[in-house]
Amino acid sequence: MTVGRPRMAMQSLAGYSPGKSAAQAEREHGIVDAIKLASNENPWEPLPEIVQAVQAAATGVNRYGDNASSDVRSAIANWLAIDPAQVTVGCGSSGVLQQLMLTYVDPGDRVVSPWSSFEIYPMFCNLFSAELVKVPLVDFRFDLDAVAAAVDERTKIVFLATPNNPTGTSVSTEAIDRLLRKVPTDVIVVVDEAYKEFNDPSFGDSVIDLVPHHRNVVVTRTFSKAYGLAGLRTGYGVGDPELIAMIERVRLAFSVNNLAQAASLAAIEHASKNQSRVDALVAERNRVSDALAGLGVPVVPSQANFVFIAIGEASERVALELEQRGLVVRPFGGFGIRITVGDASENDRVIDAMAQLSLG
Numbered sequence: 001m002t003v004g005r006p007r008m009a010m011q012s013l014a015g016y017s018p019g020k021s022a023a024q025a026e027r028e029h030g031i032v033d034a035i036k037l038a039s040n041e042n043p044w045e046p047l048p049e050i051v052q053a054v055q056a057a058a059t060g061v062n063r064y065g066d067n068a069s070s071d072v073r074s075a076i077a078n079w080l081a082i083d084p085a086q087v088t089v090g091c092g093s094s095g096v097l098q099q100l101m102l103t104y105v106d107p108g109d110r111v112v113s114p115w116s117s118f119e120i121y122p123m124f125c126n127l128f129s130a131e132l133v134k135v136p137l138v139d140f141r142f143d144l145d146a147v148a149a150a151v152d153e154r155t156k157i158v159f160l161a162t163p164n165n166p167t168g169t170s171v172s173t174e175a176i177d178r179l180l181r182k183v184p185t186d187v188i189v190v191v192d193e194a195y196k197e198f199n200d201p202s203f204g205d206s207v208i209d210l211v212p213h214h215r216n217v218v219v220t221r222t223f224s225k226a227y228g229l230a231g232l233r234t235g236y237g238v239g240d241p242e243l244i245a246m247i248e249r250v251r252l253a254f255s256v257n258n259l260a261q262a263a264s265l266a267a268i269e270h271a272s273k274n275q276s277r278v279d280a281l282v283a284e285r286n287r288v289s290d291a292l293a294g295l296g297v298p299v300v301p302s303q304a305n306f307v308f309i310a311i312g313e314a315s316e317r318v319a320l321e322l323e324q325r326g327l328v329v330r331p332f333g334g335f336g337i338r339i340t341v342g343d344a345s346e347n348d349r350v351i352d353a354m355a356q357l358s359l360g
């Protein structure tokens, strides 16, 4: 019998399923040297300067930290040449996305997103008893005209992940600007840029190109991926000061912990040093893409730190075969497989394995 009386929303809420760990795969298949390429994590530990900052902050964790993350907000504002009132820091950018849902979405409201996209959007919609309107991708890319057409009077939020997870495709700020001119100004358009650092700069910079011109746009970014801080998770949102103040009110107090704040400050301070790691991952991504394409694998050109191979119905089987070879990847049933870019030797293993497998 059910314990207590769960909310109606619990009936359709499966909970987040994190990618399988390497250790789990080793146990399941009786193998060694498994690696996890399933969660788009950075293969390298954070810069030593960041690790030192976290270590130094560890002795202070008997105290609650700064609830407003004031220093981090100022540092981000300074970094991006904007006002601190335009910045909110959250428990990962997922935390900021949750704050946006908590602020704007009532039961029965609609949220629009191109689909496939980030799996947290449908989870949040289930949690809030909202309806996610999924606008099909066209050739793995966003169809922003169709997104605009899907917005109606019940729509509160549009989510645009660019580069998109899981396809790795991007849209330009110009195209988003055109979308913003079509949708009502009381619909919040969220530009989820978790992979921004890996994106070709020619797609534009949302903070520069969009935020000054549209009060209803919010850009979310994170230190989890490019800065290797997934295990501490801090993210941030940039937008209109009134919107930022509003979404600050719903954030769980102290959810950006002391270590995460210290790490974020160090990450910003050493951002230019970190850039060489991002550049290396981008070069590896392009190498993997080219090698897979050379093998005849249908790989979607990626702007992120992962590649998507569009092998449809073969996805679950091929993902399992990769896992048996110690490569834990992320299948999207019937659609394709997302493979995180690792270090060079990890990527070599992916290329070798794909050369051996039958994708038909």
Ligand SMILES: *Cc1c(COP(=O)(O)O)cnc(C)c1O
Pocket: 040, 091, 092, 093, 094, 095, 118, 161, 164, 165, 192, 194, 221, 222, 223, 224, 225, 230, 233, 234, 235
């Ligand atoms: C990984 C990811 C995030 C956020 O990660 P956080 O750790 O919560 O900052 C946000 N959006 C997309 C599309 C992602 O893939």
